[in-house]
Amino acid sequence: MRRRVVRVAVVSVLVALVLFALPLGAALRAYLFADERNELEREALAAAVRVGPDFASGDRVELPPAPPGVRIGVYDMSLRRQAGAGPRKAGSAARRAARGSVFAAHTTADGALVTAVPVSRNEQVVGIVRASTDTGGLWWHVAEGWLALVATALVALGAAILAARRQARALTKPLESLSRQCRAVAGGDLSARASPSAIAEIDQVARTHNDMVSSISRLLERERNFAANASHQLRTPLTGLQLALEAALTNPHADLRAALEEASDSSRRLQTTVDEVLALAHSRRPDSLTGVAELGTVLDALEHRWHGLLALGDRRLTVQSESSARARHVPRVCGQILDALLDNARVHGQGTVEVRVREVGGAAAIDVADEGHISTGTTVLFARGQSGGAGTGIGLALARELAESAGCRLNLARADPSMFTLLCPPE
Template sequence: MRQRVMRVAVVAVLVALVLLATPLALGIQTSFFADERDELERTALAAAVHVPPFVVGGHVELPPHERGIDVGVYDLSGRLRNGSGPRTADAVARAARKGLVVRGRGDHRLVVAVPLSTREQVIGTVRASSSTAEVWRRIVLAWLGLAGIALVALTTAVAVARRQARTLSAPLEALSAKAGAVADGDLTARAEGSAIAEIDRVARTQNTMVEHLTRWLEHERHFSSNASHQLRTALAGLQLGLEAAATGPDAEQRAAVTEALDQVRHLQRTVDEVLRLARATPRPGVPTTVRPATEVVEGVERRWHGTFATGGRRLGVDVEPGARGLSIPDRAAEQILDVLLDNALRHGRGTVRVTVRETGGAAAAMDVSDEGSLKLGGRAVFERGATTSRGGSGIGLTLARELAEAAGGRLTLARSEPTTFTLLLPATEPPPSDG
């Protein structure tokens, strides 16, 4: 910004100097030539006044005059009687015989001729001339002086522009630095006031925005922390009760309780993840833990098998041979698959199948398909508030896509009929075993 302010100021001064100096330089030129002609006319008139009447062959005396000016007296025949100048009268001197003061140029000189008369009768002319080179020399000296003044003005303008640029840009640079600190997560950064009213107003607006943002974030974090804490407390009591029931003698009861405990443990991990995200800002693409994809989908199948069976639906899981050795972010994968299976159970039809396959790169693909169809497009289905059928909240698929992106993956709608969602997650292969 400093360079821009200086550039604008310097250009403005240059334009002003050009607009002012050009007519001034032309005025100097015109004035100097006019002054020189006036000086020649005064010299010629003074000589005409002091020259006594003369007759043919008489001697003519000229008064002293300024150096550099040629003064000559010519009779009516055009012969030079005294002084300096051409031997015969030129056109300017001849024109003065009519009793008029004549100005003109000739042979790179300025010429002025005045009539010489006695008893109201013209008896000759007085011619005064000077070199135009001397006039131009004075004009060039004046122009150099004008250029020096313009240079001083331009230098002063640059200094003032630089000072003004610092004055204008310093508060904006400080404001930008504070905004960058807020963007980096420092919500305690506050912009300072400045002497410029407009920038000061922007700084106050930014501080107000950051304060509101801080309060909203604190509110969200406190809400997540409180909700997670309360859920953990209730889950802890439920888990203790189920563990006590699982030690009973009834085998069927133990199996049911064991399955319920698995569900509680999964919910406990979900709550722990929510609490972790509430306490610190997560870094996208950095998963917390990884497990083999086979273990993840088998655990998901165990949790959802009974739910699908109760609803008269089938759930199948297929892990292709190339994907059996891949490890994926387990918590993100579990939560996303839970959302997709819940969506398939509520809004889909027929058999639901989860297929894990290798993509050929450092990623694993999981396809969740059912026998239903979607009317929404590939982008609209993930928009918050968009629902695949009546009774939906329009949040689940949006949340699943955000979880996938936070884990460094991607969730897309592969096909609308039959409905198929594809989840891509970063995958790692286990190190080769020795021997």
């Protein structure tokens, strides 16, 4: 592209120089020749003044000294030289002057510039003064002027080439940078972004490229998060399903129908989990998770799922709620959020896990507390991939994402002993 920009600029300058220099060169030649003719005319007029009234009767003519290179002669009406220098027989310029049709006649013949003026007495032409000079020196001055024009054109062309190369670098540098960023993205570096430049059109392409890469990054991040979220959230219902089936298999007196019903409930729970996590992965609106459920039903299911899992670690679960709060409707995804909080308490917390429901200004506040201690800052605590122990660093980040998608708020209410609060807005 640099060569093309320079080539276009050079061709444009050359065309401009040709269109400018040719008329200027012709005008320079015409000016120099016209100036020389005027000078010859002045010399001829000065000599004509010296021609006396008795010239026609043979009176001697004394001409003024001529400038170097100029020949001045006086001719009679038969165009024969009577005095001065010049050819013995005058040419066409003197013939026209003899007719008195012009004040001064000019011709160029045999490499000489000729001017002839009539000599008049009593309103009659009695002779002709002819002045001539060689055009060799004049052409030398014309050549000097043309050389000056060529030198000026070459300087202008050189300046244009330098400016074109500089402009070409300014145009191609951001494009080369954009090309490098595109190659980086093609190589898998989705953090590569094109830098702004001083060229609006290239900046527009760079912004479009950056928006495209950002969209691809968000899409890939949602896909990766979906896999991580699904594996994290499916772990608890799969564990419960496995425990129920193992209990039914190991107990010969177990009620198989009850075990199957529990397995069916767990499978439905798995399906709901997948749907909600998938909705979160593809959500672009805060209210994308719009399903609702009765809070009492959510708490009962939560206690049923987690009582046995916490008991395996010799830990106790208590669920407390006001009777009026149990009848409230909350986003159905609150069950997923509470699962993530209880799983976090099981992995990182200590002692009894308490779930309490209270009303705060018409909203339902669900507290999940245990006897553990949190020393991590809030920013890091809810960051994806950050874990204070052996966990995956997904649970709390997923819980907050689910809460925001459902229009709720999840915060760390207390660090020692730890307590998280999920605030669900009024219906």
